[in-house]
Amino acid sequence: MLTFSFLTLFPELLAPFASEAILGKAAARGLIHVNLVNMRDFAGNRHAKVDDTPYGGGAGMVIRVDVAERALSSLPPADEVILFTPAGERFTQRTAEELSTRTHLAFLCGRYEGFDARVEGLVTRELSIGDFVTMGGEAAAACVLEAVARLRPGVLGDEDSHRADSFSSGLLDYPEYTRPPEWSGQGVPEVLKGGHHGAVAAWRRGQALARTLSRRPDLLPTAGLTPQDSAHLLALGVTMEQLAEWGAPPPPAPKRVKRRPRAVTTADSEDRSES
């Protein structure tokens, strides 16, 4: 069981993520537990005021560190206390994989101008979901909840389904198709309808390589490329120098075709007799 504790001023924004769709089912089956903590309950004043004006002046309000501290102290110990901030380390699939091995994650969701900077002493890491600014940490927390929870055993129906996902395999995912077989003049690649599992797997790997090469070549150095992948990338126009730069293994040596001894034909013997 993995418990997610969200410290937020708007718990109702996150509640549906814990009660609907696959995560709702995972929570009902006891695979995950979502604990919504309203930081206002820890305001420590009659008006449930959690923020104040910034020292030094300027626009907006800042969430008080003592409120965050009291809210965090109300929780059982967490493996990680994560602060959502645009200034944090970029959240990636690797981080999701790492967090999915924990048993209790506590998330601090900011609002307004964010938290008093002294909150940094209360957290184990700071995460950003990208180079943009949302109005609060709840959107970031929902992204992290979805990305982490789906990696927990039993949460997805098909245990293998996340292994080929973009980033999990090191590459972007291959394109998928379903019915109808013809739509708006566009068909489905024949290989996918042929029922040959080996050919389908090879086609998908090739598509994942081609997509990653054209859209996110920055992923290739850490994609764990195989010699067959290198051969495929060479066929796509990548040079040996580029492969070496990415640390990719050399392509398999071309198979040597054994020459069968030439059978002596009547024509040969006729040739010899003539000479």
Ligand SMILES: C[S@@+](CC[C@H](N)C(=O)[O-])C[C@H]1O[C@@H](n2cnc3c(N)ncnc32)[C@H](O)[C@@H]1O
């Ligand atoms: C309006 S933002 C504050 C932005 C802050 N003044 C800054 O420029 O860094 C309010 C809250 O939204 C959350 N937030 C906004 N953008 C985020 C991002 N890219 N990643 C993670 N959290 C974010 C943080 O919790 C932040 O405290």
